[in-house]
Amino acid sequence: MTSLHHRFTSPRTRVARAAAAGLRNIASMALVSALLGSSALLTGCPDDDGAPANTDAGSGGGGGESGDADAGSGGKDESGGGGEGGSGGKNESGGGGGGTPPGECAGSTEAANTDPDDPVQQAADSLVRDDRFPAVLAAVQEVDGQTRHYTAGFGDIEAKAEVPVDGLVRIGSNSKAYTAVVVLQLVGEGKVDLDAPIETYLPNLVRGEGIDGNDITVRQLLQHMSGLADYDGLILQEGFLPVRHRHFSPRDLLDLALAEGTQFPPGDRWDYSNTNYTLAGMLIEKVTGRPLNEEIRRRIIDRLGLRNTYLPDVGEEGIRGCHPRGYHADGPDQPLYDATELDPSWGWAAGEIIATPSDLNRFFTALFGGELLDPAQLEEMRTTVEAPDMWPGARYGLGLFTTPLSCGGLVWGHGGDIFGYHTRGGVSDDGRAVTVAITILPGAVHGEETAEKAYMDVLDFVDTALCQ
Secondary structure: OOOOOOEOOEOOOHHHHHOOOOOOEEEOHHHHHHHOOOOOOOOOOOOOOOOOOOHHHOOOOOOOOEOOEOOOOOOOOOOOOOOOOOOOOOOOOOOOOOOOOOOOOOOOOOOEOOOOOOHHHHHHHHHHHOOOOOEEEEEEEOOOOOEEEEEEEOOEOOOOEOOOOOOOEEOHHHHHHHHHHHHHHHHHOOOOOOOOEHHHOOOOOOEEOOEEHHHOEHHHHHOOOOOOOOHHHHHHOOOHHHHHOOOOOHHHHHHHHHOOOOOOOOOOOOOOOOHHHHHHHHHHHHHHOOOHHHHHHHHHHHHHOOOOEEOOOOOOOOOOOOOOOOEEOOOOOOOEEEOOOOOOOOOHHHHOOEEOHHHHHHHHHHHHOOOOOOHHHHHHHOOOEEOOOOOOOOEEOOOOEEEEOOOOOEEEEOOEEEOEEEEEEEEEOOOOEEEEEEOOOHHHHOOHHHHHHHHHHHHHHHHHHHHO
16 A cells, blocks of 8 residues: 655544554554553464465556556466465465465564564664564664564554564565555666656656656655655545555546646655556556566566565455454554455555565665666666655655664665554664554544554664664
8 A cells, every 4th residue: 555654744644534444443442552561572473374475476466557558567467476374365476485384474584583682673672662563573773684583562452462473564665665666767778757747657647737757757756756646645535445445547546636736836845755656557558568667676676685575466456475363443442453454456557565574684785785776777766855844854865765874874675554564764874774654643642642653663663773
C-alpha cells in the first residue's frame, strides 16, 4: 500500500482522518495498553509455517492497466518462484519453498539482542512501553555486513505471541526508492531522459484542469514537484473498510488524481504525491514492455539476492512467510483492529512491496554502494530539495529522503506508512544501515497532541541505532 506520511505541521494526519475500521475488533486501547505494559524482549515466529517469502526470487504481480501503456501488469504472475507458505492470494508461480522450521524467520541468521543495557534495545522497549506500539522489529547492519536484530512487544496481541526476528512487513513508500532505481537504470540505458516531459513516454494520458503532460518532466515526478494531486487522501476519505478488499488499477489511481486538477505549476515547489510514482510505474511498463513487478524483480530483487522481498500477486491480501500482525485504530481510546490482510493494489509503484528489515538494509546499502546505479544516476538520485512539512531537516532526492543525524552526517532512505505498518531507516554516510518497523501507524494510536512525538520517537530510534 502507499505511504500515509505524517506532516508535522498538521498533526491530524491523513491516517487519523481516514481511519475507520479493520478486520476484527480485538480490544480497546485501554486493554492494549495493559497488554503492552511489559517491555520484555520476545522472539520467534507466530502462527506461520515459516516458508521463505521469495524462494527462487519469484515475486508476485502488481497493479493492472497502465493507462495507454500496452504492458499493464494485471493478471497472475507465473514467472517462477514464490513460496508455499503464503497466507492467501492467487500465487500461481511455479516453484515453492522448501521451508523454514516454525519459530524461525527465513531471513534471520542471528537471534535477537538480549542485552537490556543496549541503548538500541532500550529505545525499542520505549516505543512499546511509552508510545503504545504493539510490536517493534529492527535490523542494524554494520559496515562489515554484520547485523544485530532487535524486537519488543507482541507479534500477535490476542495470542500474546512472540515478535518474529526479521519478520516480513509491508514497507509502504520505501517502494518508491525501488521504482526510482528502475527509472534511473532506464536513464542510464539511454531509454529515458529525466528532463523530458512525461508526454514523451505516455502520450495523451496526463490531462486535467490545468494539467498537461508536456509541462511535467520525469524528474519532477520522481522529486514530487509535478503539482499533481495525491490520490492517497482521496481514497482514504472512504475509510479503511470500503477499500480493504477493493482492487485499483494504476489507471484508476491516476484518474482520481487528474480529476482534482493541478495543485500548483510544475516545478514551483515540493509536495508529496503518490500519483507521481503511479506515473513512474506506468512509464517503466511502457518503455520496457514488461510489467512493473517483473522489472523490479529482475533488476533489483534477483540481482541482489533478496530472498525475502516481493510484490504481492493480484488479489493477494496476506503476507507470506514469517511476519508480525499489523494493527489499526482511528485514535486513542478507540477499538483496535487487525489490519494484516488487505488488498494493497492502491499502493502499486508507490508502496506495495513487502520485505524484511534486513532485506531493506541490504537494498539501501547496495544502492549507495554502487551495485544498482552508475555514478551519474546515483548522483542524480542524491540531489535533494527541501521537503517542508515533513520532519525537521528533511530533504528529498529522486525517491529518497535525507534526515540529519545527531552525531553528524545524514541518513539516506525513505520510510513508509501503510495500514498496519510504519517503517523508518536508511543508510548513514559511512555505510551503516538500520530499518525499524512498528506494527501500527503512530497517527492511528495517538491524538493530535501526541502524534508528532510518536513519529519523532521512531526517527529517534533510527538516530540512536546509527549514533550510539
